[in-house]
Amino acid sequence: MPKDELNFLEFLQGFRRGELLREADDRLSEVLAAIQETGNSGEITLKLPLKVNKAGQIECTPQITAKKPKRELGAGIYFLNDDARLTRRDPNQQDWLDDIEARRDRAAE
DSSP states (O other): OOTTOOOHHHHHHHGGGGHHHHHHHHHHHHHHHHHHHHOOOOEEEEEOOEEEOTTSOEEEOOEEEEEOOOOOOOOOOOEEOTTSOEESSOTTSOOHHHHHHHHHHHHHO
């Protein structure tokens, strides 16, 4: 291959004096940190759209996108009371602490 021709790796390394690789490396670091924090998967996408301009030259405007995983909040469990309001306590289940107190009251009589 003649000296002035670029292979794929040389193209990536030389694009804007390494700016493309620095940007991709930054996105990789962000995604890896988010993976470590959340335990979920992430993704980095590099697009290299190539087009011929009016002068017959090849133009490339790379696009780097990163999908960082997010921590899931998880489900919360609630019940509806008789007034259609949310509560953490099941209105259909007796509270065992109330049951113990009632037994103590009966035993004290």
